[in-house]
Amino acid sequence: MSRAQPPPAVLQAFGVRGPARPLDGGQGTSWAVADLVLKPGGGPLHAWLAGVLADVTVDSFRLAEPVPTRDGAWEVAGWSATRWVPGRAPDTATAPKWREVLAAGRAFHRAVAHLDRPGFLDARQDRWARADRAAWGERDIRYRPEFAAVAQRLQGVLEPLGRSQLVHADLTNNVLFAAGYPPAVIDISPYWRPPAYAEGVVVADALCWHGAPASLPETVDVSVPAVARALLFRMATTNERAEGADLRDEARRYGLAAEAIGL
Known part of the structure; x- marks a missing residue:
């Protein structure tokens, strides 16, 4: 299935020229054009990030910085831009x-630990936000029969995971590595939760979708309650x-x- 490319008026607004190259990962909607990555639907998150990144000390990781139009x-016509990172x-x-x-995620979470809770999180009603709640x-949820028994087992080991702050809860495919550079943290998926939760999501994804061994949680020192919640x-x-x-x-x-x- 084809996906919509950024229209010429958007490229002009950001001061770049084609061709546009589709990028893998995320929701499959991003395009690389010159030294920018263009993505539809940045919304309040993108504007908020642009405003707070000046107060974030980047240490041991890189960020794909938001880029304004000329x-x-x-944002223009629903499209936003970040700087392309190798x-x-x-x-x-x-x-x-x-x-x-996980180390890149921990460095990122240390760097943003001082930020205030962004108000737009309360307005989110996408399925990821509903699932997180x-x-x-x-939020009440009735799990489908296929999931009910596993959900009950997981709920039996839940416990507090620490202080909440801004976290990136989708690090699994959003940390990039390049020789000679610190890791790059991209496509921030923001939640107001303990950092251990974000780490649990990485381990949960690894176990479910990436063939990680059963020993991984212990090997990387991520707790059972964190993985269960994730x-x-x-x-x-x-x-x-x-x-x-x-x-x-x-x-x-x-x-x-x-x-x-x-479990």
Whole structure:
């Protein structure tokens, strides 16, 4: 299926010329043009990031900085831009690479720990936001029969994970590595949760979708309650989506991940 390219008027507004090259990853909507990455739907997050990054000390990681239009706007015709950063997603076949992803996430979370809670988070109603609230008991959810038993096991080990702050809760495919550079943290997916939760999401994804060994949580020192909460989040997201999902296969994956953390 083809996806919409940034129109010529958008390229002109950001001062770049084609050709536009589609980028993999994320929601599959980003395009590289010259030294920019253009993406539809930046919205309040993009404008907020542009305003607060001046107060963030970047240490041991890189960020894809928001770029304004030539007129100083952060969005035009629904499109926003960030600076392109060199790098590729790591080969996650081994635990050391997962350690590197987690280390980049920890550096990012240290750097943004002082930021205030952005107001736009309360207005989010996408399925990821709804699933996150369900995983934290802030919203009722009725899990589909395929997920109910695993969800009950996971809920039995939940416990507090620490102080909430701004976190990037989708680091798994959004940390890029390039020789000679610190890792780049891209496509920030913002939540107001403890950093341990974001780390749990990385481990949950690794167990469910990337063939990570059952020993990974212990190897990278991420707690069972953090992974359990993250698995509930991912499961609730699937529960919200349903259409087009192979529920049996996803339930199998979540079940194996729960077994990996001893449940």
